Amino acid sequence: MSETKKRPLIIGVTGGSGSGKTTVSQAIYDELAGKSIMIIAQDTYYNDQAQMTMAQRKAVNYDHPLAFDTDLLISDLKKLLNNESIEMPVYSYSEFTRSNKTVRTEPRDVIILEGILILDDPRLRDLLDIKVFVDTDDDIRIIRRIQRDMVERGRSLQSVIDQYLTTVKPMYHQFIEPTKRYADIIVPEGGENTVAIDLLTTKVRDILAHHGK
Template identity: 55%
Template sequence: MLIIGIAGGTGSGKTTVARSVIDQLGSSQVTFISQDNYYRDHAHLDFKQREAINYDHPLAFDNELLLQHLKQLKETESTVQSPTYDFANHSRADRTIELQPNPIIILEGLHVLSDESVRGILDIKVFVDTDPDVRILRRVLRDIQERGRSIQSVYDQYLTTVKPMHEAFIEPSKKYADIIIPEGGHNEVGIQLLTILTEKYLLQSQLVPSVSHRTIGD
């Protein structure tokens, strides 16, 4: 099993890159995991308290549960039930997603490379590098259209947490990447390179009964 981590700032195109690779390889070969579904559960707090949490900090994520699920998929090859997240209410949703132990796992999220323990389980580490002005425009559209936020709340969150956390944690994590893909989903060459590496692994796994754990670039 090959685990690919795709990191990058908000609105960088991480999900687009992941979906492009999945489209080329086939969904039956790949399990997609969004780190966003692993925000910590704050159901015990009221809405105002949940709203005030810094969701752009690495500690906002339940990486212990995420790692547990990744190891279960990799080591026991059994399905796991991933949590989902309700962004409008800042809380975990009741619905879960069943994750299959496919040959390829793509983990996408802001802090996939920021956390040492998560980084350590990755075989290929990718950073999607996109201009800040493009990223913030995408963030505004997404948060208003998909997450029910107001323009004022998006503005306030960007200045107080999104931008500072990007500069403190996400941008520095780029140094850990094996592959850097500028401009996200628009970089067809970068996506094709990642797809070719993944296809090579799939071919080898079909020819060799057991493929050892390797990290490209280490």
């Protein structure tokens, strides 16, 4: 009889916008190059808003838990955990809704799930084997967000500041920061914390070795 395929390992990486969670996720991915590994961004699972007008779409609070199709994300993760492929949605930032396209995604031995609210829903939290919270000061996060949104997304300085003050910062303190208590590991200063990243990747290598991978 052939050996039953081992359940994939899921690492959840969360933190506020601009905290460095994407950098940490990419660093783990790079350190484990050559292994069977993938990154899933929670942003991919923003709600399908095709039935809404553009004005309505732009008015959505994208830092609120209800902005995400968490049921679909959980369903897809369970399929991957069962070593089944999924049709991952594609989100269009220019259209503020889900694209008609999907990406066929095969399961991997290691899945890194990164996003601002992956520890908010207990159903999602319970699927994560290692939970990481990237903890970065508010002032550093707003500076990073200004740089990113102005350069990469063509936003004006005033629009970035207005959004930060009206939704991003309040939602961080209401929904995101409280999930820090669920984290197994808290990483200060994001991707610059090479010691934390080394510890994480060493732990993952040990788990994979135990599974014979």
